[in-house]
Amino acid sequence: MAELMYWEAIRRAHDEEMANDPLVICMGEDIGVAGGTYKATQGLYEKYGPERVMDTPISENGYTGLGIGASFLGVRPIIELMSVNFAWLALDQLFNSAAKVRYMSGGQLTAPVVVRSPGGTAHQLGAQHSARMEKVFMGIAGLRVVTPSNPKQAYGLLKSAVRCNDPVFINEHELMYNMKGEVPDAEFFHPLEGSEVAREGRDVTLFGYNISVHWCLQAAAVLSKQFGIEAEVVDLYALSPLDRAGIARSVRNTHRAVIVEEAEAPVGVGSEVMAIINEECFFELDAAPLRVSALNIPIPYNHGLEKAAIPNANDVVAAVRKMFGK
Amino acid sequence: MNVADKKRLLREMLFARRFEERCYEAYVERKIGGFLHLYPGEEACAHGVLEAARPGHDYVITGYRDHIHAIKCGADPKKVMAELYGRETGSSRGRGGSMHIFDVEHRFMGGYALVGGPFPLAAGMAKAIKMKGGDEIAICFLGDAANNQGTFHESLNMAKLWNLPVLYVCENNLYGIGTRIDRSTAVIDQYKRVSGYDIPSAQEDGQDIEKVFKAAKKAVNHVRSGKGPYFLELMTYRYRGHSMSDSNAYRSKNEERMWSDRDPIILLRDRLIEAGELTKADYKAMDTEILDEIEDEIIAFAESSPEPRVDEVEKYTLAENDPWVYGGGR
Ligand SMILES: Cc1ncc(C[n+]2csc(CCOP(=O)(O)OP(=O)(O)O)c2C)c(N)n1
Ligand SMILES: [Mg+2]
Numbered sequence A: 001m002a003e004l005m006y007w008e009a010i011r012r013a014h015d016e017e018m019a020n021d022p023l024v025i026c027m028g029e030d031i032g033v034a035g036g037t038y039k040a041t042q043g044l045y046e047k048y049g050p051e052r053v054m055d056t057p058i059s060e061n062g063y064t065g066l067g068i069g070a071s072f073l074g075v076r077p078i079i080e081l082m083s084v085n086f087a088w089l090a091l092d093q094l095f096n097s098a099a100k101v102r103y104m105s106g107g108q109l110t111a112p113v114v115v116r117s118p119g120g121t122a123h124q125l126g127a128q129h130s131a132r133m134e135k136v137f138m139g140i141a142g143l144r145v146v147t148p149s150n151p152k153q154a155y156g157l158l159k160s161a162v163r164c165n166d167p168v169f170i171n172e173h174e175l176m177y178n179m180k181g182e183v184p185d186a187e188f189f190h191p192l193e194g195s196e197v198a199r200e201g202r203d204v205t206l207f208g209y210n211i212s213v214h215w216c217l218q219a220a221a222v223l224s225k226q227f228g229i230e231a232e233v234v235d236l237y238a239l240s241p242l243d244r245a246g247i248a249r250s251v252r253n254t255h256r257a258v259i260v261e262e263a264e265a266p267v268g269v270g271s272e273v274m275a276i277i278n279e280e281c282f283f284e285l286d287a288a289p290l291r292v293s294a295l296n297i298p299i300p301y302n303h304g305l306e307k308a309a310i311p312n313a314n315d316v317v318a319a320v321r322k323m324f325g326k
Numbered sequence B: 001m002n003v004a005d006k007k008r009l010l011r012e013m014l015f016a017r018r019f020e021e022r023c024y025e026a027y028v029e030r031k032i033g034g035f036l037h038l039y040p041g042e043e044a045c046a047h048g049v050l051e052a053a054r055p056g057h058d059y060v061i062t063g064y065r066d067h068i069h070a071i072k073c074g075a076d077p078k079k080v081m082a083e084l085y086g087r088e089t090g091s092s093r094g095r096g097g098s099m100h101i102f103d104v105e106h107r108f109m110g111g112y113a114l115v116g117g118p119f120p121l122a123a124g125m126a127k128a129i130k131m132k133g134g135d136e137i138a139i140c141f142l143g144d145a146a147n148n149q150g151t152f153h154e155s156l157n158m159a160k161l162w163n164l165p166v167l168y169v170c171e172n173n174l175y176g177i178g179t180r181i182d183r184s185t186a187v188i189d190q191y192k193r194v195s196g197y198d199i200p201s202a203q204e205d206g207q208d209i210e211k212v213f214k215a216a217k218k219a220v221n222h223v224r225s226g227k228g229p230y231f232l233e234l235m236t237y238r239y240r241g242h243s244m245s246d247s248n249a250y251r252s253k254n255e256e257r258m259w260s261d262r263d264p265i266i267l268l269r270d271r272l273i274e275a276g277e278l279t280k281a282d283y284k285a286m287d288t289e290i291l292d293e294i295e296d297e298i299i300a301f302a303e304s305s306p307e308p309r310v311d312e313v314e315k316y317t318l319a320e321n322d323p324w325v326y327g328g329g330r
Helices: A006-020 A044-048 A060-072 A084-104 A151-163 A211-227 A244-254 A269-284 A302-307 A313-324 B001-029 B043-052 B068-073 B077-084 B116-134 B150-161 B190-197 B207-224 B254-261 B264-272 B279-302
Strands: A002-005 A023-027 A053-055 A075-081 A115-120 A145-147 A168-173 A180-183 A196-201 A203-209 A230-233 A239-240 A255-264 A288-293 B060-061 B109-110 B138-143 B164-170 B201-206 B229-235
Touching: A002 A006, A002 A151, A002 A302, A006 A023, A006 A044, A006 A075, A006 A151, A023 A060, A044 A053, A044 B068, A060 A075, A060 A084, A060 B116, A060 B150, A075 A151, A084 A115, A084 B116, A115 A151, A145 A151, A151 A168, A151 A180, A196 A211, A203 A211, A203 A244, A203 A313, A211 A230, A211 A255, A211 A313, A211 B138, A230 A244, A244 A255, A244 A269, A255 A269, A255 A313, A269 A288, A288 A313, A288 B077, A288 B254, A302 B060, B001 B043, B001 B068, B001 B077, B001 B207, B001 B264, B001 B279, B043 B068, B043 B138, B043 B229, B043 B264, B060 B116, B068 B077, B077 B279, B109 B116, B116 B138, B116 B150, B116 B164, B116 B264, B150 B164, B150 B190, B164 B190, B164 B207, B190 B201, B190 B229, B207 B264, B264 B279
Parallel strands: A023 A053, A023 A075, A075 A115, A115 A168, A145 A168, A203 A230, A203 A255, A255 A288, B060 B109, B060 B138, B138 B164, B164 B229, B201 B229
Antiparallel strands: A002 A180, A145 A239, A196 A230
């Protein structure tokens, strides 16, 4: 088992899938000759050439639509949108064409595209480069949404997404590309549905996804050591469809839930998970579920203000202590 | 185009006219719901262009005014009508409706309702054709007003940049719903707008199918021979309102008369009659035959077809039993 960085894991998945199927291509801004903003496609241009590693013009809706059209005929494009903030421009094609074409054609046509894009708040990038948009994508029927919290998932989710016949949006994170983690040497395909117990515990479930899984794990360590609270951490790597059964299973175990999200609270992962808990296992609860979310503001530039806007592990600890009255 | 071809095209266009008029009636009877955009007046565009291409072989995509393009590609009119009726036997199993006719078997890749949406999809199909090495081309039909979308410019740029085999056909009927072209668009001649992308283009009379055919033949040959994209603008006019909910009050009777005097079907019919290839009686018989076919076969099929099962309402949202969803293991 090799230690890979998140970007290396993504690069490896690209490389293997492109070697496996000549109809797998990748496209995006600066991904070819320049090797990709986050190096996720480094070296692929040299290996596979300009027909399969396409440096696109800055036309997000245009090239996303082009990828979708190519996918109608069996091509499997992996489209990189440089940042989720720019993905807004491509939502028309992604939502109106890719996500709906199977349904509105009565099952005749599918759009097996993969769109990858980093979201999240990084280091003082300001309001227009700090969006967390998973809530937007996960509300769209016909589109799968996954979000890797570590290199292993980043590798395996992309592999499966390329082969799956549905359009898949992969929500990555700007701060995580240099994160290291174990990735199996043998080829492997991560499920696109479900959730993963990242830490077992009996007292409370901390639901996280992508970067917030790490805040949950840090918080769980503190809670165990300092307060004797054993938190279970559930990694919601699939945001659409969400793992209703997995969410309920954990809550039946711990009877308490805190949902931790990097995004603002309204209409988000937290509200959705709460609704699922309500619908699936309300009477199992010993306490009202809580959310740990970002402030509902455009992200500020100033370092101190930026930190204040985004939750962290301490906020998770504080929420759990409040829940337990400790 | 020989005489037999012309007679066949006359029949196809007349069929298209009667089919759409019958849709109108069915809509008024509330048999058809939703938005309904009809094609009368513009028949020579789809028929002329696709006659010059290889329907069923080339990939065709268009907007919401899509019934006739689908039928010319080979879609069964019975299934198209059943789709308008929302029936399980419809071309999209009743899930699409008038604006979303699909017949992938005949490479009619759909009707789309977002103005300008198909531009990049067509370029993408052309990219796939190129990768797979086939001799097909992608053909995209859209209206004049669609050219004010960003996707128009983004797609032309990419199609030229990557030398993609795609033909863009602009059906310029001078209006986007109720807004006349000179009130929405800085440059009236649409074919001029593509010169900024160094794409060859032409403008042609869209009412005369022989002219359309000739211009389209040149366009199709250009694209099929690997020379990259082409843009063909056809000047035409829709007789009815934009959709059934449009009163059509924004156009003068004079203007409407001017265009109906150059009706694509009458033009071709009279030319054949003048040449002694057709009689008025032949034409009348053709019309009666068409009307009977529409009533006895097409409408009868749609009316007697079953509704989709309500317990299948969620079907076709996502792929069914796709092993890769489960990590490839199942
Ligand atoms: C993105 C988008 N904006 C607006 C509309 C509403 N709309 C439907 S058709 C249309 C006019 C389009 O005109 P044109 O492209 O010339 O095609 P025509 O209907 O004349 O054939 C408008 C504004 C839409 N469907 N999609
Ligand atoms: Mg128009």
